Amino acid sequence: MERKQRRGKPISASELGRFLYCERAWWYGVQGEESSHLEALERGAQRHEAFAGEVRLAERVRAGLRVLIWLVLAAIVLAAIGLATGLL
Incomplete structure (x- = not known):
């Protein structure tokens, strides 16, 4: 050893x-x-890796939703400006 x-x-x-x-x-x-307990350790490592993948996916979805919210807000502002100036 x-x-x-x-x-x-x-x-x-x-x-x-x-x-x-x-x-x-x-x-x-x-x-x-x-x-x-090598088998149990390996299963635990696999579960942690799967969970980490789920967390990464959730972070990407959250970032995408944040961009979508900003785009919707920009569209609302532009529509309001268009209505106020008579362009729409």
């Missing part, structure tokens, strides 16, 4: 979460031990 080097390596949020969840499991990971 090869021991991982920690010196100078920043601590990630997921590593901090593992430590807070279970200090012993975190320590085993630092020592290079493999988890016995």
